[in-house]
Amino acid sequence: MADADGIWSQHGGMDGLPPSDPPEISFGAPEVFQVGTSDSPASELPDSALGYGVPYIPDDDDDSQEEEGPELSPDGILDEETVAQGLSNLGKAAGGTSQVFLHLTLPGYNLADISLLQDYVHLQRLEMPYNQITDLSALSCMTHLLYLDVSHNELRDLLNFDPPINLKEVDYSYNKLEAIQDLSEHTALTKLTLDNNNITEITGLSNCRQLRYLSIAHNNLQKISGLDHLKIKYLSLRGNNIKRIENLETLVYLQVLNLSGNAISSMAGLEGHNYLESVDLDDNEVSNIAEVQYLVDLRLLTDLNLMRNPIQGLPDYRLSILYKLQQLSTLDRKRAEVEEKVQAINMFNPPQEVIAAQDHIRNVVYSFLTASRVYDSTLPSIETPYPMLVLTGPQGSGKRDLALRLVQDFPDYFGYGISHTTRPPKTGEEDNKDYHFVSMERFENLIRQGKFIQTCQYAGHLYGLTMDAVEAVAKEGLACVVHMELEGVMTLKNTYFEPRYVLIIPATRQYLAERLSSREGIHQDEVTYNITRWNTYVDTNQTSPGFFDMAIDSDDLGQAYTNLRKLVMDYLGISDAASSETSTIDGDSRSQSAIEAKDGTMTGVTSTNSATRATKWSKPTGSISMDMEMGGGAARTYSGQHRKMEPKKTPVEEASYARRSAAAKAAIITGIVPNPYQQLMQRPPGTAPSNTLDQDGLGDHDQQRPATAPMDATTSFLSMQANTSQALQGSMDSSSDESEESASLSDLSSARQFSAAGSSDTSEQGEGGYAERVEGLDLAALENALSDQGSLTSPPAAPRPGSAGSGQMSLPGSRPGSAREPVTSRPGSNLKPVLPPIPSYRGEKQDKSLPDF
């Protein structure tokens, strides 16, 4: 079969057998030599014996060799029989005229002398791991050798034989190398494994231009060097004593880098390796999360291992890394899940929507933890109990001025919603008028007491709108006008409030910059910051059509107010000479055009909102019923105002109204509609003090108001369905922080209290109950009085959810656009308003502070 050169006669004969003592080779069975069969001796070796790192350790229990025959090469000198066992892969010789064995595998024979191999010139693959070889000069004849594995031997020199010109892969791991000899002549070398030697410096590789894989793991390297301009893709230097990642700048093709088990503390040096896919720094000394900066721009990096580094002990380590390196699919050998990345983003740079949702959740949860309270102004509708107009825009856009001006102009319609803030008052600002100026501690207390419906941080200060601030306006039958930043709007959009949002924004950044710069004491950084905010508003308007109900150009505040006023009047259905000419959206359209004209980037404002304007703001003029005119939503929003426009009620009527209100609340809350008699037998509710604002505008805590709902219905809701509507939030007012805080901690006890009260007969409710059994009213007298007043178009039968309203108030469940009795005139045209006077300070304040438009 094979001759001394490993040549297989083309005639299939046995001529040319090795000269000395040719063994009776049993591998002569024809099928053994079929090229490509898996029956070759090599295929019976474990994979580890074929190289790639994992050492082949002969199994002591494996005595198959002994069973198969006499010991091969017993004295460490390679003999023909051993060679014959290891030959495989019959193929054409390089000359193409003869068949030769291309592979020889001789693992674990304790070979020390392999000089016999000098005649096997055709071998292309030679594997001799786990021997005692010290000299490879016999391989000089193997000019066709492509693959050489001499791992686990006693070699001290690397490739110290005449180089086979095509040698591609070499494994010298687990030898005794102390240096890398010059491999300049091995120009075809693509893979070199030198693990577990005693190499102290990387040398001799500079001409290995084809080298793609280099592993010098577990040596004595102190630094990375000698690799310049190599086109290495895989580099492993693990288990050395390297302290810095250096001299890798020119390895631009690097894809996999294993530097585990070194003493590296910084990842500097990895930047710029744009092809890097995997970095293993396991068991190093990286301790600073900022080191990740060197990897941020490596867009192909999907696998990072920082296990056993001090950095792993940092709080939120994993999320920090995943936040900064969102391209990773594996971190520390653990798959980086999408959920983790989302969590990381929400933790370190939450989108506005997430901040708003978190703010909303916090406010709601804290409000649940306080004893519940029913607000009078929840009456009109459970869906939109508080009519509200929100002016939003970047700081300096003029929204506060416009809000104040609106309140001054429409005192019968609008009240100013006073926010809380932790920022100190500016010159001319007054506490409880411009803001409720509170300390950080107080603000946080209010948060914990569930007072806020919305909070946000802006320019280092906290701002927030309390339920009481809205309530203070709403209980006067007015719509609340507030101004706030975009973050506040985001939170409000999560609540059950359905305000109208008007974006007040200068058409150009320059205008905003000039306006802010002209303010006293403003820092340039603030101006710059607000310019970026301008972009945020514009982007929001462009990317979220309908997010704002309207946008008004505030380059010219006077014109802006004119437009806003027209808009509001049109919306409210109020006509006057000034408004008639711009009955719908024309005025605003002009301002939008101005925005477009001044800055091309603002086109989104116009296009986005034009549709919104048409659907939400345009109201037909004429004698259309209120419901129809307001398109449902408007009716809901301004139902409080609508209610206030009714004629003055008699005391009897007030009593009836209050009872029906209570019943309506109960019906909204519980879905149970008490029968008319039961309703009429309830005691009329006490009247809330007209102004219950305390220092913080949170109501007069000393004056507890009885709830207006009958206890038997309301309390069951409070204990059971507190989460159905934040409209029913809040505590029975407490008189101090302490009592408010203790109330917030006593949700369970208060729930029990409500529950207990609710389960008992109302007549037995004493202290702590919110309704007492009182003498009933004269039903007949009441009905007469009501019909005389004509304030009700139908008898005060039991208010049923969804039933048609009277026009005086919305019955629970009656939805906008449902079959209500139409009101045939505009509010205010034939009715006598009974609005409380606008607090004097507003007028004074505005007179003083409003700019001369």
Ligand SMILES: Nc1ncnc2c1ncn2[C@@H]1O[C@H](COP(=O)(O)OP(=O)(O)OP(=O)(O)O)[C@@H](O)[C@H]1O
């Ligand atoms: N409750 C709130 N939620 C969110 N933002 C608020 C709230 N109250 C006020 N803001 C906004 O915070 C920003 C800073 O308010 P501040 O009163 O400190 O500045 P300003 O210069 O008076 O603002 P502007 O000139 O726009 O009225 C303003 O844009 C304001 O509208």
